Amino acid sequence: MGLPVGMTVSAVTALSLNPPQLLTCLQHGKYTLDVIRESGRFGVNFLSEDQADLADRFASNRFDKFTGISWAPGHTLGVPSIAGALAVAECIVTEVISSGDHDIVIGTLTSGRSREGAALIYWDRGYHRLVRQGQE
């Protein structure tokens, strides 16, 4: 198995409950997209509010994005599961739809885990913590 690869995405959405599916939109030419298309699998790590440094790291062009961080191969597909992530899904690529300069990659989940906590929010070109109205 080679070096794991990954990228920061905001374009992820739930798609289907039965079977459980999600989709992500990845720009043509991104290295991570090429690897996903070739391998037919990917993982989604939903970052927690204290993981903005990882979002910055995975939005960069460096080739060793997983070096120095704590992660483990997922138990169904071996895709990276990052320590401290709020939720992780392992997915098999079931369909890729090209639209404009992006591919819509549809994945069917083979495993998922989640924990209680608050998600990292990207809005207005910056990272934010989510605050429930009335508690700010």
Ligand SMILES: Cc1cc2nc3c(=O)[nH]c(=O)nc-3n(C[C@H](O)[C@H](O)[C@H](O)COP(=O)(O)O)c2cc1C
């Ligand atoms: C907050 C944020 C959200 C992003 N969302 C997406 C996205 O949804 N789709 C995409 O193709 N790129 C997105 N990007 C850009 C990629 O993370 C960036 O191009 C990355 O360097 C690609 O890595 P790679 O070339 O190693 O695959 C986002 C970047 C940031 C900072």
